[in-house]
Amino acid sequence: MQYSKLFSKTLKTAPSSAETxxxxxxxxxxxxxxxxxxxxxxxxxxxxxxxxxxxxxxxxxxxxxxxxxxxxxxxxxxxxxxxxxxxxxxxxxxxxxxxxxxxxxxxxxxxxxxxxxxxxxxxxxxxxxxxxxxxxxxxxxxxxxxxxxxxxxxxxxxxxxxxxxxxxxxxxxxxxxxxxxxxxxxxxxxxxxxxxxxxxxxxxxxxxxxxxxxxxxxxxxxxxxxxxxxxxxxxxxxxxxxxxxxxxxxxxxxxxxxxxxxxxxxxxxxxxxxxxxxxxxxxxxxxxxxxxxxxxxxxxxxxxxxxxxxERGIIWPESAAPFKVHLVAIAGKNEAVTKQADKVYNELTKAGIEVLYDDRESVMAGAKLADADLIGIPYRAVVSEKTGEQIEVKKRNETEAKLMSLENFLQTLKN
Amino acid sequence: MQYSKLFSKTLKTAPSSAETxxxxxxxxxxxxxxxxxxxxxxxxxxxxxxxxxxxxxxxxxxxxxxxxxxxxxxxxxxxxxxxxxxxxxxxxxxxxxxxxxxxxxxxxxxxxxxxxxxxxxxxxxxxxxxxxxxxxxxxxxxxxxxxxxxxxxxxxxxxxxxxxxxxxxxxxxxxxxxxxxxxxxxxxxxxxxxxxxxxxxxxxxxxxxxxxxxxxxxxxxxxxxxxxxxxxxxxxxxxxxxxxxxxxxxxxxxxxxxxxxxxxxxxxxxxxxxxxxxxxxxxxxxxxxxxxxxxxxxxxxxxxxxxxxxERGIIWPESAAPFKVHLVAIAGKNEAVTKQADKVYNELTKAGIEVLYDDRESVMAGAKLADADLIGIPYRAVVSEKTGEQIEVKKRNETEAKLMSLENFLQTLKN
Structure with missing residues (x-):
């Protein structure tokens, strides 16, 4: 699912009436x-x-x-x-x-x-x-x-x-x-x-x-x-x-x-x-x-x-998460990055993995990463100029990110 | 699904209050x-x-x-x-x-x-x-x-x-x-x-x-x-x-x-x-x-x-039918027939086909066939002494039954 089309929206703050x-x-x-x-x-x-x-x-x-x-x-x-x-x-x-x-x-x-x-x-x-x-x-x-x-x-x-x-x-x-x-x-x-x-x-x-x-x-x-x-x-x-x-x-x-x-x-x-x-x-x-x-x-x-x-958001267990992977494209105006992110999205989807793909063009990297933490999907996968052909993968409940190839990421998801 | 365990029951007559x-x-x-x-x-x-x-x-x-x-x-x-x-x-x-x-x-x-x-x-x-x-x-x-x-x-x-x-x-x-x-x-x-x-x-x-x-x-x-x-x-x-x-x-x-x-x-x-x-x-x-x-x-x-x-019952289109195959065992006390019907049930189920299996022991053949017509599942498959290793297959919307092997039946269902 492309985030740009998703009927859902994060808010900057929680509603003031919410007690829990x-x-x-x-x-x-x-x-x-x-x-x-x-x-x-x-x-x-x-x-x-x-x-x-x-x-x-x-x-x-x-x-x-x-x-x-x-x-x-x-x-x-x-x-x-x-x-x-x-x-x-x-x-x-x-x-x-x-x-x-x-x-x-x-x-x-x-x-x-x-x-x-x-x-x-x-x-x-x-x-x-x-x-x-x-x-x-x-x-x-x-x-x-x-x-x-x-x-x-x-x-x-x-x-x-x-x-x-x-x-x-x-x-x-x-x-x-x-x-x-x-x-x-x-x-x-x-x-x-x-x-x-x-x-x-x-x-x-x-x-x-x-x-x-x-x-x-x-x-x-x-x-x-x-x-x-x-x-x-x-x-x-x-x-x-x-x-x-x-x-x-x-x-x-x-x-x-x-x-x-x-x-x-x-x-x-x-x-x-x-x-x-x-x-x-x-x-x-x-x-x-x-x-x-x-x-x-x-x-x-x-x-x-x-x-x-x-303090940053939800951390869904995999069994109940709305998607398994939250793919974040940090492309700016770099079309090669967009192309690489599209490719990752298509390959993951083809492998039967549920992916939320943050393909928004006008949103800054920081806001995208904050949204990923807030929504709480188990795997965050970032594709950017820095990652090149690789993917930066971080689990929502861990602090360390790892660079890996698409093949290795697919393998990780299957295990 | 075994009919003997199914939470459902056919009635001899329709409720008298029903108008349609x-x-x-x-x-x-x-x-x-x-x-x-x-x-x-x-x-x-x-x-x-x-x-x-x-x-x-x-x-x-x-x-x-x-x-x-x-x-x-x-x-x-x-x-x-x-x-x-x-x-x-x-x-x-x-x-x-x-x-x-x-x-x-x-x-x-x-x-x-x-x-x-x-x-x-x-x-x-x-x-x-x-x-x-x-x-x-x-x-x-x-x-x-x-x-x-x-x-x-x-x-x-x-x-x-x-x-x-x-x-x-x-x-x-x-x-x-x-x-x-x-x-x-x-x-x-x-x-x-x-x-x-x-x-x-x-x-x-x-x-x-x-x-x-x-x-x-x-x-x-x-x-x-x-x-x-x-x-x-x-x-x-x-x-x-x-x-x-x-x-x-x-x-x-x-x-x-x-x-x-x-x-x-x-x-x-x-x-x-x-x-x-x-x-x-x-x-x-x-x-x-x-x-x-x-x-x-x-x-x-x-x-x-x-x-x-x-006049005999419902004729579901395959796309909406509760099951694809209604398997009827007419075994009496013949254990070989029961065994053959069990085998057909297991093989069809293994092939991913939805089967309602009428495994009831105390119900006569005529009543079982009448129930199959009433319920209206697209394929009726009968296993009896007469059919031996074969299966008698009849579509609910056709009149003619055909004897075929399990392999041929599987092929028919896939087409």
Missing amino acids: VNHKLLVQAGFVRQVMAGVYTYTPLGLRVLNKISQIIREEMNNVGGQEVLMPILHPSALWKQTGAWDKSDVLFKIKSRTGREYALAQSNEETVTPLAKEWIHSKNDLPLSIYHINAKFRDELRSKSGILRGREFLMKDMYSWHENQADFEQYYTKVKAAYMRIFGKLGLTAKATEASGGGFSDKISYEFEVLTDAGEAPILYCSKCDYCVNVDDIKTYKEGDSCPKCSGDKLKAAMASEVGNVFDLGTKYSKAFELTIPNSKGEKIYPIMGCYGIGISRTMGVLVEKFHD | VNHKLLVQAGFVRQVMAGVYTYTPLGLRVLNKISQIIREEMNNVGGQEVLMPILHPSALWKQTGAWDKSDVLFKIKSRTGREYALAQSNEETVTPLAKEWIHSKNDLPLSIYHINAKFRDELRSKSGILRGREFLMKDMYSWHENQADFEQYYTKVKAAYMRIFGKLGLTAKATEASGGGFSDKISYEFEVLTDAGEAPILYCSKCDYCVNVDDIKTYKEGDSCPKCSGDKLKAAMASEVGNVFDLGTKYSKAFELTIPNSKGEKIYPIMGCYGIGISRTMGVLVEKFHD
Whole structure:
């Protein structure tokens, strides 16, 4: 992609209203624009990041047998009344049609997925079943000031599974937890699985996947020696400085974290609400156990920026970066340099590498290099009078630049 | 994909409430489920079709220089009040937050895209600019009984472009029209470009892309000898049987059609509403000309079913089919047949071909073949005792089956 044609723009300064790093940097570097608090447009750069994260999630969900569907955003109120959430949920957006019909906007999809699954599940032979979708969700938040960490509209993957019994659910949960850890690992994130209560969804214990970040809204207590971690809003048994109740190996530390994923053991709540039953071996009807598994895709994008940045800009992990190479032509009026940069661009593109090519003619070298740092693509490749036939390659997360041939650069990118 | 594991199910009969062919067949064949009138869930089969159509559109929009973004669904009312559409649009869904903030649900995105473009467009050097997105849209329809042809929630591609002057817009429109014709052509559809009024969007002439189908809601008059076509709801100058005003070569025929795409010349309406200006050569401010270009993706899927079906089921064009091959194992208790079918499945999959493999053990041959016809995948491949090492291949739109080796089948699929 030629930068001169890209529908994106860096700003000299971050918007003054932005309170969090992700909001500041994502706007300044041209990945998003705020439409209103908690609602954003994603530019081509931003959409590429969302798609990269979505694809990593999709592959891992398919690996654990999840099947992708697309459920709607507009839900009839009857479904939400059937589970009681219509009156109980504070953050549910409600709409009236011009003829007085009442709808809810998807906050999550238990109310649409359970009646759907009911059509398919008639006996234990139909279990386990696991389906997911990736779609916008909506929450009527009172406050939405954390950039894309807490949206009124946000992109989410939500998966739902049904099981013959608790043991089967727990076995599947273990599989999904491992998939979640692989997803966050591929994104360079270390997520701690906390125990927390199930919120409005369930009385059972649930699990949150928390990434430590000052911009997060979840206060947690964790042990640095083992995997013990709890959300303090829920579970108040211990306090900072207490000895770890799991391994006794360290004192508990307090930190703020962002919940990038969660798992709820929904038990039979929704099976009962929608009378989803199967016969047991005696022919008596039983209610399958249901689980749900969320990952906030836009939030994860925000967390990546909170975790991976420096004073000059974003430092994307390769797996989520909008492009792999940021090619900078410093040509001035030297046509030979432009020609060489064009050649590098064409060769890299031909090799299947995603390149953002800063081909702008009227922009000075310093501004181009500053933009490259701000945007945060993993490899910066400079072609100038000084580099001649070579390319000056610098990784965004390293300080030293190296001169290398195009062939060597291609080799580096393939490794 | 193994059919025994697929989250999809054919029904013996179509739902009695379904009035249109697409509604009947898409539900009966397991591509969609109705959540309420005008709102559907897409199963893995249905989502695959939506994705195929979206990808064809995406490639053609990129070809005409469109850049993909993602704009939100939840819009602040202020934007819609600024253009007057808040009070004028009958079909705009309006929401109030719990603190009394007013929002609109995306019906289209002129109100969000124009302020966005304004940030980028400062001079004629920034023009033309063309950006698009693929996202859900919402319309508060009084009646929504045509399956996925007319949704309260539906998937749409909407592109927007800005131009220095009318001539440049018209040049670009011609390009997009050609791209639209390629898109519909790839899907096997013949779309007629009609002239119609711009509805609420514009006083200028607009263009609709209509596919003739009895389930359509647009009455048109067309000439079979040239490309003359008008929407009768708008333009009432002529009537059925009149001589074609363009070529005089035939009498005008009346038909019903479904509008799968449209183009509006928005003139300076939105540029003026949001004060999007550039300086002309004298330094005076002028308003760029704006165009918008829609394609109903879910509607196009419905139109494909209306056009391509027979009494046994759907006949997908290859470009939109959920899978290329429907492999049917008729094995009974013969393990050699199962082994041979497994081998065919593995070899086809290894060759990168998308296969739906009906591996169900407890389903009779007749029911499997009926399901294959109902689902409508282009190539049916049967492995049975009778076929031995060979495969019985039949195209869904042909009557004759051919016995061939796996090698020959692979060759056929590649051609």
